[in-house]
Ligand code: FES
């Protein structure tokens with residue numbers, strides 16, 4: 001067993017893990033943050049996406065020990081003061097989900113995508129960047145619409161603040 005410490009959603013946490021413990025299991029089983037999902041065992045579905053030091057990663061293919069000392073954000077850490085994050089609000093407004101199983105990973109991937117591309121996102125780029133996230137329900141169209149709407153809103157917000 002190895003003791004690991006990291007920041008999760010702004011809170012310092014630590015725990016003993018086996019060398020083989022996956023980050024997603026540490027997050028779900030130890031911390032009880034079950035918004036991060038496991039949808040496959042082949043690293044293909046993206047339901048497990050969280051941010052590590054601000055970048056989207058698949059927590060099913062990251063060891064807990066690799067995350068030691070890092071700052072992790074999960075879907076539970078996105079809303080602030082009871083207000084949905086703009087990407088969460090855009091998924092709701094644009095019907096970007098049906099069963100919701102893929103949604104936490106989609107939203108976390110989308111936030112990273114928007115941080116990287118800002119208001120320059122276009123439909124083709126969104127679709128290409130969603131390659132690592134699988135949805136069994138929506139046909140993706142409304143997810144893409146939601147991400148483009150959130151990117152436009154977030155970049156307008158940034159310009160207004162400048
Ligand atoms: S659980 Fe499917 S990619 Fe991580």
Ligand code: FES
Nearest residue numbers: 098099135136137
């Ligand atoms: S909304 Fe059901 S898997 Fe995406």
